[in-house]
Amino acid sequence: MSTKRDARCRVLGLRGASARAGGQMTVELAVVFPVLLVVAVVAVNALLFFSECAGFDRVAHDAVRVHATSPAYGQGLEQSCALVAATIEQAFDRPFVDARVAAEGAKGGCVRFTATLEFSPTLFGMGMRSSVLGVALPHLEHSVSMTVDPYKPGVLL
Structure with a gap:
């Protein structure tokens, strides 16, 4: 038992x-x-940011090459900036990405165009978040610049 x-x-x-x-x-x-x-969340946002930066560099350079290297008759620097910005915004029509373009004079009559990408973190694509469980997710910026001579079509410096 x-x-x-x-x-x-x-x-x-x-x-x-x-x-x-x-x-x-x-x-x-x-x-x-x-x-x-x-x-x-941090890994997904980092990979998404790097992906957006790679595409942004390509689109920004292409937009400057197309719209700023050979301006139309009477087209000023402001119109060139607006055309470059419109091309970039059309390519990056996402709620977590914002872009801006600035132009400034450089030596020898050249113009430097600087495009800046502003990235807002997301929670797996479900809207912008500034923090997740108390961990801050900062807004990230990436800039790319290109200097051109607007009076000599096709000349990139």
Whole structure:
């Protein structure tokens, strides 16, 4: 009879240890999950920012080459900036990205166009967020500049 009781205690003991281990795993998951969520949000936003920067560099250079290197008759620097900005905004029509273009004179009658990309972090594409679980997600900026001679079509410096 004592063997039956010992066997029963062993079974109950195993069952109790299993329940305690499951509870411990739940607590560990509750502690680790927010950290994993923050790491995932930061990683996704970093990759999205790098992707947007790569495309932005290409589009900004192309826009300056098309609209600023050979301006139309009577087209001033402001109109060139507006055309470059419109081309960039058309290519980057996303709620978490904003672009601006500035132009300034450089040596020798050349003009330097500087395009800036402003990136607002998102929560996996579901809207802008400034923080996730108390971790601040800053707005990021990326600038690219190109100097051209508007009086000699096709000359890039």
